[in-house]
Amino acid sequence: MCVTIRDVARKAGVSIATVSYIINDKKQVTPETKKKVLDTIKELNYLPNYNARGLAKQKTNLIGILIPYWNTDQQTGIMFDNPFYSELVRGIERVTSKNNYHLLLVGSNQKPEIIHNLIVQRYLDGLIVIGAYSELLFYLKKTDLPFILVDSYLQDDTVYSVGIDDRYGGYIATKYLLESGHRRIGLLTGELLDNGVYMERFKGYRRALEEKGLRVDDKNIYETETSFRGGYEGVDKLLDQNNSLTGIFSTADIISVGVLKKLKEMEVSVPDDLSLISFDDNPFAEFLYPALTTINQSIIIKGSCAAKLLMDVINNKEIDEKKIKLPVKLIKRDSVRRI
Amino acid sequence: MCVTIRDVARKAGVSIATVSYIINDKKQVTPETKKKVLDTIKELNYLPNYNARGLAKQKTNLIGILIPYWNTDQQTGIMFDNPFYSELVRGIERVTSKNNYHLLLVGSNQKPEIIHNLIVQRYLDGLIVIGAYSELLFYLKKTDLPFILVDSYLQDDTVYSVGIDDRYGGYIATKYLLESGHRRIGLLTGELLDNGVYMERFKGYRRALEEKGLRVDDKNIYETETSFRGGYEGVDKLLDQNNSLTGIFSTADIISVGVLKKLKEMEVSVPDDLSLISFDDNPFAEFLYPALTTINQSIIIKGSCAAKLLMDVINNKEIDEKKIKLPVKLIKRDSVRRI
DNA sequence: AACAAATATTTAAACGTTTAACCAAAAAGG
DNA sequence: CCTTTTTGGTTAAACGTTTAAATATTTGTT
Structure with missing residues (x-):
């Protein structure tokens, strides 16, 4: 044919x-x-024909992307941190397509068993894993398949990974609030998992406070779902715990959207009554009202870095840094006020 | 091994x-x-092993998703209608994974040549094409590869497609504004391409007006980029053209985000001074302030429908409807005021 | 001019499946 | 009990490549 x-x-x-x-x-x-x-x-x-070639060469030029779908709202099926993943994929695609690799998409909340099947049945050349969980990592390490972890803090130095400096981000966010005169600073955060980015951001928050001689107070912290709704409902709870806060560090822009909405309904003005600093600098951050002061990370670069690293690993290139930490920077906009 | x-x-x-x-x-x-x-x-x-099997059977259980990246901001590389596509992919994945198919991801703004290579080199079993352009369609039709068009209004009845009833959506949106007493209704829309969804939404807008005996006035229409920025800058231009508008139909939630921001800066209150109706019901629509009154479409269902249809075509099942049009409904929230 | 060395090309096996064609054994028919 | 049919299983070719090993050709050396 x-x-x-x-x-x-x-x-x-x-x-x-x-x-x-x-x-x-x-x-x-x-x-x-x-x-x-x-x-x-x-x-x-x-x-x-890549099938034939794959068979003969034991190399398929196919790489798998594992994307977590677990942040999906169970009722509506709507994904939360959505924009995030698409951009990541886009960044990955940009470099893989240049190198003649194709991308296979899989949900990473699948059991390792499913992932295993995929790998052996399709003869993948490599894997980019977003949001790995330890069981999956455990399995992957037994494999001799090259893989890159994205945004994971699983404690394992033998493994390639790319991420951003979440802790430093949390640090400069909080520090900015402190420098703007705030002292009672709340933390509205995504789930504080041991190996998650939010834990790191929290640690940055803590360090900034401690440097100023302030103590982290439990009633200034509320853990919520990383979603619009999580922000909307969470800020209420946080303010219930301590209504004397003058500033809030919300650890994801997605959360901030809900926060902003709730605060408007409560008629507390941002930043006049309450300052808000955020994290991610999602495309929409600039277009909210007030525009979010937030910590910028380039998700697309994160993606392309991961892909580039994977290409290098696959081609046995010398790698000088197993763990890549991309920089992060403060974007001052309109949601924080000096007091 | x-x-x-x-x-x-x-x-x-x-x-x-x-x-x-x-x-x-x-x-x-x-x-x-x-x-x-x-x-x-x-x-x-x-x-x-799927490679070997694909070779022997001429069937790979691999289906390609063509996603347009052309809405990417050239400078920043940031994608606009982002949330949209991820959800679509998620919907697709849901059914393909059940049927033991895997997904290959490609940018559909690639030249037909690239797509062609992909198809023959990987022996794809089928294709889901989001945002096809006519040159691509022309190529695909020569192929005997099953494919489904998503959100395309390319005039071709011989081709499978799934989409929503954009025209009706535009109609009920506008009609709702009319019923709420508005008469000078602006249209802030994404690019009005012949085969695009925005053209359909526009036609719905036109029909609603004409049913009321009103004429479509060019100075009430502004065509802008489908993006946050497009909304932010566009609404200004639209209001320049006609500052007596009492309502605006913005044909995408993404656009509405920018609109809301600009209007706040201009200190025109939504909905008190100006009503806004939108389209898509993106996850964030509910969490903007004011919450968007908008036309809901279930993107995830669109995805799974497309996938289901493709599976049926691949398996030579009897198909009763070549063109699937998913329903659309009005979600009344807080951005429209009765006058 | 003869031979060795280097270079260019081919042969054939391998990769891991599927499947048409074939065969043996068991069951059915008379 | 012999012949036909059915059933259960095997052999071998095919799918489209790659690549080690073999062979043929050219070039270089003496």
Whole structure:
């Protein structure tokens, strides 16, 4: 049905091995045969079949992306941190497509068993894992498959990973609030898991406070769902715990959206009555009212870094840094007031 | 390296053909051999290799998703209608994974040539195309590959597609504004392409007006980029064209975010000074302030419908409707005022 | 000119499946 | 009890590549 290497060989009057060597640039051939073959390839519009190639080479040029779907709202099926993942994928795609790799998409909340099946059945060349959980990591490490962890703080130095400096981000966010004169600073955060980004951001918050000689107070902290709703409902609870707060560090822009909405309903003005600093600098952060003062991270760069790293690992390149930490910076907009 | 069908056959004491027939459920075998083979499969943890299978069967259980990246901001690389696509993919994944298909992700703004390569090199079983352009459609039709168009109004009845009733959505949105007493209704819309959803929404807008005996006035319409910024800058321009508007129909929630922000800066209150109705009912629509009155579409269902349809086409099932139009409904929230 | 060395090309096996065609044994028909 | 049919299983070719090993051709050396 499709044109095969055999067709090319026949038409060019050479053996299929020659054609193969030429397209893989593996052995010397006389310039004339090379030209002849290349011409017929073009003429017949020949494209090597990846299935066959994968079989023969044990290399498929296929890499898997594991994306967590667990943040999906169970009732509505709506994903929360949505924009985040798409951008990440986009960043990944940008470099993989340049290197002739294709992307296979899978939900990473699947059991390791499912992931395992995928890997062996499809002969993946590598994996980019977003939001790994320890059981999955445990499995992957037994494998000899190259993989990159994105945004994971699973304690394992033997493993490649890329992320941002969440702790420093939390630190400068809180510090900015402190420098603006705030002392009673609340933390509205996503789930504080041991290996999660929110824990790191919290640690930054804590450090900033402690540097100022302030103590972290439990009643200034509320843990909520990383979602619009989580922010909407959470800020209420947080304020219940301590209504003398003058500033809030919300550890995700997504949360901040809900916060802003609730505060408007409560007629507390941001930043006049209450300052809000956020994290992520999602595309919409600038377009909220007030525009969010927030910690910027480039998700797309995170994606492309991860992909680049994976390509290097696959190609056995020398890697100088197993763990890449991308920088983070404070974006001052309108949601924080000096007092 | 991996365990193959040969290993299973040897251990079970049968030929590889028998094993193959059993796992494909293709021929009668005695219950005992079946059990014996199935047991060894489990014991050895055998999983058939999709590359080899794809080669032999000319069927890969791989389907491609073409996602448009053209809405990406050229400077920042940030995607606009982001949340939208992720949800769509999620909906697709939900059904394909159940049917043992895997998803290959590609940018659909690629030239048909790239898509072509992908199809023949990977032997895809089918394609879900989001935001097709006519050149691509032209190419795909020459192919005998099953494909489903999502959100496309390319005029072609021979082709499978799923979308929502954009025109009706535009109609009820506008009608609601009319029923609320508005007469000077602006349209702030994404690019009005012949085959695009925004054109359809516009047609709904027009019909509603005409039913009321009102004429569409060019100075009430402004075409802008489908993005936060597009809304932010667009609403200004629209109001410049006609500052006596009492209501605006913004054809995408994404646009509305920017609109809301700009209006707040201009100190025009929504809905007191100006009513706003929107389209999409993105997850955040409810959490803006004011909460958006908008036209709801279930993107995740759109995705799963497309996938289901594709599965049916691939399996040569009888299809009664080539074009699926999902319903749309008005969600009344706080951004429209009766006058 | 003869031989060795280097270079260019081909042959054939392998990758892990599926499946048409074939065969043996058991069941059914007369 | 012999022949036909059915059932259960095997053999071997095919899918489209790669690649080690073998072979043929050219180039270089003496």
